[in-house]
Amino acid sequence: MAIPVPPQPPASEPAEAASQDFIREIVAEDLRAGRHTRVRTRFPPEPNGCLHIGHAKAICLDFGVAEEMGGLCNLRLDDTNPVKETQEYVDQIMADIRWLGFDWDDRLFHASDYFGQLYLWAEQLIIAGKAYVDELTGDQIRDYRGTLTEPGRESPYRNRPAEESLDLFRRMRAGEFPDGSRTLRAKIDMASGNINMRDPVMYRIRKTSHQRTGDTWCIYPMYDWAHGQSDSIEGVTHSLCTLEYEDHRPLYDWYLDALGIYHPRQIEFARLNLNYTVMSKRKLLTLVEGGHVAGWDDPRMPTLAGLRRRGYTPEAIRDFCSRIGVAKKANVVDVALLEHTVREDLNRRASRAMAVLKPLKVVIENYPEGRVEQVEAVNNPEDPAAGRRQVPFSRGLYIERDDFMEDPPKKFFRLSPGAEVRLRYAYILKCERVVKNDAGEIVELRCTYDTESLNGATATRRVKGTVHWVSAAHAVEATVRLYDRLFASEEPEERQNWQEDLNPHSLDTMEGCRLEPSLAAAEPGARFQFERQGYFCLDPDSRPGALVFNRTVTLKDSWARIRAKG
Ligand code: ATP
Ligand code: MG
Numbered sequence: 408m409a410i411p412v413p414p415q416p417p418a419s420e421p422a423e424a425a426s427q428d429f430i431r432e433i434v435a436e437d438l439r440a441g442r443h444t445r446v447r448t449r450f451p452p453e454p455n456g457c458l459h460i461g462h463a464k465a466i467c468l469d470f471g472v473a474e475e476m477g478g479l480c481n482l483r484l485d486d487t488n489p490v491k492e493t494q495e496y497v498d499q500i501m502a503d504i505r506w507l508g509f510d511w512d513d514r515l516f517h518a519s520d521y522f523g524q525l526y527l528w529a530e531q532l533i534i535a536g537k538a539y540v541d542e543l544t545g546d547q548i549r550d551y552r553g554t555l556t557e558p559g560r561e562s563p564y565r566n567r568p569a570e571e572s573l574d575l576f577r578r579m580r581a582g583e584f585p586d587g588s589r590t591l592r593a594k595i596d597m598a599s600g601n602i603n604m605r606d607p608v609m610y611r612i613r614k615t616s617h618q619r620t621g622d623t624w625c626i627y628p629m630y631d632w633a634h635g636q637s638d639s640i641e642g643v644t645h646s647l648c649t650l651e652y653e654d655h656r657p658l659y660d661w662y663l664d665a666l667g668i669y670h671p672r673q674i675e676f677a678r679l680n681l682n683y684t685v686m687s688k689r690k691l692l693t694l695v696e697g698g699h700v701a702g703w704d705d706p707r708m709p710t711l712a713g714l715r716r717r718g719y720t721p722e723a724i725r726d727f728c729s730r731i732g733v734a735k736k737a738n739v740v741d742v743a744l745l746e747h748t749v750r751e752d753l754n755r756r757a758s759r760a761m762a763v764l765k766p767l768k769v770v771i772e773n774y775p776e777g778r779v780e781q782v783e784a785v786n787n788p789e790d791p792a793a794g795r796r797q798v799p800f801s802r803g804l805y806i807e808r809d810d811f812m813e814d815p816p817k818k819f820f821r822l823s824p825g826a827e828v829r830l831r832y833a834y835i836l837k838c839e840r841v842v843k844n845d846a847g848e849i850v851e852l853r854c855t856y857d858t859e860s861l862n863g864a865t866a867t868r869r870v871k872g873t874v875h876w877v878s879a880a881h882a883v884e885a886t887v888r889l890y891d892r893l894f895a896s897e898e899p900e901e902r903q904n905w906q907e908d909l910n911p912h913s914l915d916t917m918e919g920c921r922l923e924p925s926l927a928a929a930e931p932g933a934r935f936q937f938e939r940q941g942y943f944c945l946d947p948d949s950r951p952g953a954l955v956f957n958r959t960v961t962l963k964d965s966w967a968r969i970r971a972k973g
Contacts, residue, residue, distance in 0.1 A: 428676075428732055428733040428734065429676075429733070429734070429735065430468065430472065430645070430647060430674055430676060430733055431472060431475070431476075431733075433645070433674060434446055434472055434476055434644075434645055435476065437644070437645070437672075438476060443644045445477065445478050445479070445644075446472065446473050446476045446477070446478025446479075446644050446645065447473070447478055447479055447480075447481070447641065447642050447643050447644045447645075448469045448470070448472055448473045448478065448479075448480045448481070448643060448644070448645055448646075448647060449469065449480060449481040449482070449483045449516075449638065449641060449643050449646065450465060450466050450469040450470065450480060450481070450482055450483070450504070451483045451484075451485045451518075451634070451637075451648075452484060452485060452500050453484075453485040453486070453487075453488070453491075453492065453688075454484050454485075454486055454492045454493065454494075454496035454497040454500060454618075455488065455491040455492050455493075455496060455688060455692075456496060456688030456689075456691060456692055456703070457496065457499050457500070457503070457688075457691070457703040457704075457710045457711070457712050458499075458500055458503045458504070458710065458711045458712075459686055459688070459691065459708075459709045459710045459711065460679065460681060460686075460709045460710075460711070460714065460724065460727075460745070461678055461679040461680075461681075461686045461709075462711070463507060463679075463711060463724050463725075463727075463728055464678075464679040464728050464731065464733075465647070465648075465649070466504060466507055466509060467507075467725055467728040467729065468647055468676070468728075468733055469647055470509040472645070472647070478644070479514060480509070480511065480514070481511060481514040481515075481516055481641055481643070482501070482504065482511035482514060482515050482516070483516040483517065483518065483637060483641070484497055484500070484515075484516070484517045484518065484519075485518050485630065485633070485634070485637075486517050486518050486519050486617070486618065486619065487518050487519070487627055487628050487629070487630060487633050488613075488627065489613065489615045489616060489617040489618065489627065490613060490615050492618060493618060494618045497618070499703070499712065501515075503711040503712060503715075506711065506715060506721055507711065507721045507724060507725065508721050508722075508725065516637070516641060517619060518628070518633045518634075518637050519617060519619045519620050521633070521636065521637050521640055522620060522623075522624055522628070524636070524640065525628050525632065525633060525636055526580065528636060528666055529576065529591060529609060529610065529628075529632075530573060530576065531666065532593065532609075532665060532666070533569055533572045533573050533576055533591070534569055534573065535569075535665070536569055536594065537593060537594050537665050538572070538591055538592065538593050538594055538609060539564060539565055539566075539567060539569075539572045539591070539592060539594055540564065540567070540571075540572040540575040540576050540579065540589055540590070540591055540592075541562050541564045541565070541589065541590050541591070541592045541606075541608075542564050542588070542589055543562050543564070543590075544587065544588075545587060548562075548590070548608070551597075552602060552605050553597070553602070553605065555602070558597060558598040558599075559597040559598065559602075559605040559606075560597060561597050561606075562592070562606070565592075565594060565606070572591075575589065576591055576610075579591070579610070579612055579625075579626050580624075580625070580626050582614070582625045584612055585612070585614075586611075586612050586613060586614055587611070587612065588612065589612060590608045590609075590610060590611050590612075591608070591609045591610040591626075592606045592607065592608050592609060593606060593607050593609055593632075593658075593661070593662070593665075594606060595607070595658075595661060601654055601657055601658075602654075603631070603654055603655050603657065603658045604657055604658060604661070607629070607631060607632075607658060608629050609628060609629055609632040610626045610627065610628055610629070610632070611626065611627060611629070612625060612626050613625065613626070613627050631655055631658050631659065631662070632662065634646075634659065635659040635660075635662050635663050635671070635673070636662065636663070636666070636668070638671040638673075639663060639668050639669045639670065639671060642669065642671075643671040644671060644672070645671065645672055645674055646659075646671045646672065646673045646674070647673075647674055647675075647676065648673060648674075648675055648676075649675060649676065649677070649678040650675045650676065650677050650678060650735070650737060651678070652673065652675055653675045656673050656675070659673050660673075675735070676733050676734065676735060677733075677734055677735060677736055677737045677738065678737070679731065679740060680737070680738065680739045680740065680900075681709060681739070681740050681741075681742050681745065682739050682740070682741055682742055682897040682898060683742050683892040683893065683894050683896075683897060683899070683910075684709045684742065684892070684893055684894060684899070685709075685894070685899055685900050685905060686709060686900070687900075690900070690905070691703070691708060691709075691710065693906065694708070694893075694906075697906070699906070699909055700893070704716045706718075706888070706890055706946075706957050707890050707892075707893040707913050707914065708893070709893075711724070715932075716944070716946065716947070716957065717890065717944065717957055717959050718749070718753070718934050718942060718943065718944025718957055718958075718959030718960075719749050719959065720749065720752050720753070720756075720934070722752050723745075723748045723749040723751070723752040723753075724745075724748075724749075726748045726751075726752065727744065727745050727748040730744065730748065731744070739897075739898060741966070741969065742892070743965045743966040743969055744966050746960045746964075746965070746966065747964055747966035747967065749942070749959060749960055750942065750960050750962070750964060753934060753936065753942040753959065753960075754789055754936070755789050755790065756787075756790070756934070757787070757934045757935050757936045757942055758786045758787055758793060758935050758936070759784070759785065759786060759787060759788075759935070759936045759937075759938055760922065760923055760925065760926055760935045760936070760937055760938070761784075761798065761831065761875040761876060761877055761922075761923045761937070761938055762875070762877070762885075762887070762920060762921070762922045762923065762926070762935075762937035762938075762940060762943070762956075763805045763806060763807050763875065763876065763877050763882075763920060763921045763922075764807065764887055764917050764920045764937075764940065765807055765808040765809060765917070765920075766805035766806075766807075766808065766919065766920070766921045767805065767806055767807065767808040767810075767811055767849065767851075767852065768803065768804075768805060768850065768851040768852070768879065769803070769804040769805065769806055769836070769851070769852045769854050769876070770802060770803055770851060770852070770853055770854065771802050771803075771804070771836070771854050771855065771856050772839065772853055772854065772855055773855045773856060773858075774801070774802040774856055775802065776802055777802075778801065778802065779799050779800070779801050779878070779880075779881075780799070780800045780801070781797035781798065781799060781800070782797070782798050782799075782800050782832045782833045782861070782862065783795050783796070783797060783798075783832065784796050784797075784798045784831075784832045785832075796925055798832060798878075798923050798924075798925070799878045799880075799881040799924065800830075800833050800834075800878055801878045801879070801880055801881070803878070803879035803880060804830070804876045804877065804878055804879055805876065805877050805879055805882060805921045806822065806830075806852075806874055806875070806876045807874065807875065807939075810822055810828070810872075810874040811823065811838070811849070811852060813841060813849065820871035820872035821872045821874055822836070822838050822852070822872075822874065823838060824838050824839075824840070824841060825837070825838065825839075826838060827857075827870045828870060828871075828872045828873065828874050829860075829862070829869075829870050829872065829873040829874070830856075830873075830874065830875075830876050831862075831873050831874065831875045831876065831938060832862050833861065833862055833876070834856040834857055834858075834860045834861055834862070835856065835857040835860040835868060835870055836854050836855075836856050836857075837854055837855050837856070837857070838852050838853075838854050839853050839854055839855055840852070840853040841853075874939075875937075875938045875939055877921045877922060877923050878923075878924075879921070881923075881924045882921035882922060882923065882924065883921070883922050883923075883924055883926060883927045883952075883954060884919060884920070884921060884922075884952075884953075884954075885920045885921075885922050885926070885953075885954040885955065885956055886916060886917065886918050886920065886953070886954070886955045886956070887916075887917040887920045887943070887955075887956045887957075887958065888914060888915070888916050888917070888946070888955065888956070888957050888958065889914070889915040889916075889917065889958045890913060890914060890915075890957065890958055891910060891912055891913045891914075891915070892910050892913060893909065893910060893913050894908050894909060894910055895908050895909070895910045896908050920956075922937075922954070922956075926954065927954070929945045929954070930945065931945050931946065931947045931949055932944065932945060932947075933945045934959065935956075936962075937956075939962070940958075940961075940962070941958050941959070941960055941961040941962050942958070942959040942960050942962075943956040943957060943958050943959060944956065944957050944959050945957075
């Protein structure tokens with residue numbers, strides 16, 4: 408008899424329009440109005456630390472907008488402060504961006520590429536009476552700057568003749584003066600309501616070698632002076648940055664107008680904040696230098712290197728960035744959403760395996776000594792193409808210590824004396840006897856198995872619980888690192904003493920774990936679901952015979968729960 412087919416939805420839904428945020432709207436409108444024919448953006452990291460998940464948001468936006476609108480995105484290293492910047496950070500930044508899945512092709516630039524041009528422009532502003540050499544010390548400059556409620560005071564050097572400033576500026580460059588003794592400042596307005604406009608410093612003396620320009624320069628441009636002009640040189644159309652630069656925009660515009668050069672548009676968006684962590688590179692560096700974590704790539708760090716080592720996929724991070732969207736209003740995103748996205752991705756892709764983290768020995772008394780059977784296990788129920796594998800089964804097994812209770816409560820459906828449980832992909836097991844040591848601790852379970860109960864077509868009986876296991880003789884030993892949140896409170900960055908808020912239980916190292924033998928061949932970076940435990944990734948610390956796995960995330964989805972409560 409033919410079964411009536413219910414009405415089907417159209418074969419494919421129309422592609423969902425790329426989510427439109429206010430920035431994409433502005434850019435699209437600029438293109439429609441013909442203000443630009445081709446979008447050009449840039450991602451401008453300062454190489455003074457490793458990239459974090461907040462930078463991933465900016466990368467996805469900068470590269471994403473360009474890609475979607477048929478434009479290009481430059482990578483520009485904002486290397487204006489040689490005291491804090493290194494080539495190692497530069498290399499790590501480039502590796503991280505590529506890992507995320509973005510490429511700048513031949514468009515790698517450095518603010519230091521423009522030091523010569525910036526210097527000439529500075530002279531131009533001096534000659535035009537729009538910049539001067541100041542001799543106040545750093546402390547004095549701060550003191551003269553005023554406050555939010557009080558206007559600043561003009562430096563006594565402000566109105567010196569342009570020729571004098573020009574001469575001094577050239578001598579600053581020639582290395583005649585010590586660090587901190589002079590600065591070049593823009594002459595704008597010491598009474599401005601915007602403190603950034605109160606004669607901002609453009610250059611300071613720093614007799615420090617630069618990782619690219621060596622000792623060519625001993626004066627270095629400040630961020631604000633370098634940034635907009637670099638954007639202009641590169642023909643950037645939309646210079647996307649985080650909200651703290653909103654108050655710098657008048658200055659960004661002022662410099663470009665004062666020079667009369669091509670004028671890109673700066674647009675600000677809210678930075679990503681995540682709960683239970685800190686995000687600024689300065690604070691992350693403090694954690695590294697203070698030995699609170701094992702390095703920038705410690706799997707508890709919100710850095711891309713840390714997340715990668717933890718087992719996060721670039722796809723999950725990009726998905727996360729697209730879900731949080733881009734807006735003008737600052738907020739704190741729940742880390743549970745980040746965990747949810749990686750869980751979803753790994754659920755689709757990660758091979759399953761059995762791993763016993765806290766082993767308890769089981770001996771099956773009616774299973775013949777020396778016999779080994781291969782049972783068949785599904786590699787990924789979400790992906791039939793992933794196939795099946797053979798897992799050895801024998802008389803001696805390990806099960807999870809927590810899957811046994813000598814004196815269980817009513818609803819405990821795992822193993823206890825006299826009770827039965829199914830061994831995943833294998834037989835039904837019954838606990839006959841508990842063996843204890845002199846201290847009264849359980850050291851072994853003596854069990855029997857139901858010879859007719861092999862998982863699959865012939866299985867006639869069902870039992871309530873199923874537990875994972877490994878064959879003792881075949882298992883590989885491993886160390887497993889379980890991670891928890893790095894900080895105890897939700898917004899450590901709000902706290903004065905944020906370093907005291909570290910979660911003392913953020914790392915739990917389990918030694919002597921037993922894994923199914925197929926895992927011995929895993930490559931560093933390989934990701935698995937350990938059944939019933941979570942997702943795990945092989946750590947680069949692993950050596951043959953001494954595997955180390957990191958738990959990426961547990962199976963419990965707190966985000967789904969948060970969302971359901973809505
Ligand atoms: P941090 O405060 O973490 O040191 P930063 O802004 O000083 O960050 P940069 O290397 O200057 O770090 O940042 C490069 C780009 O990444 C900038 O455009 C910046 O606006 C953006 N960015 C930095 N942090 C975040 C964040 N949390 N969310 C979104 N974008 C960010
Ligand atoms: Mg910065």
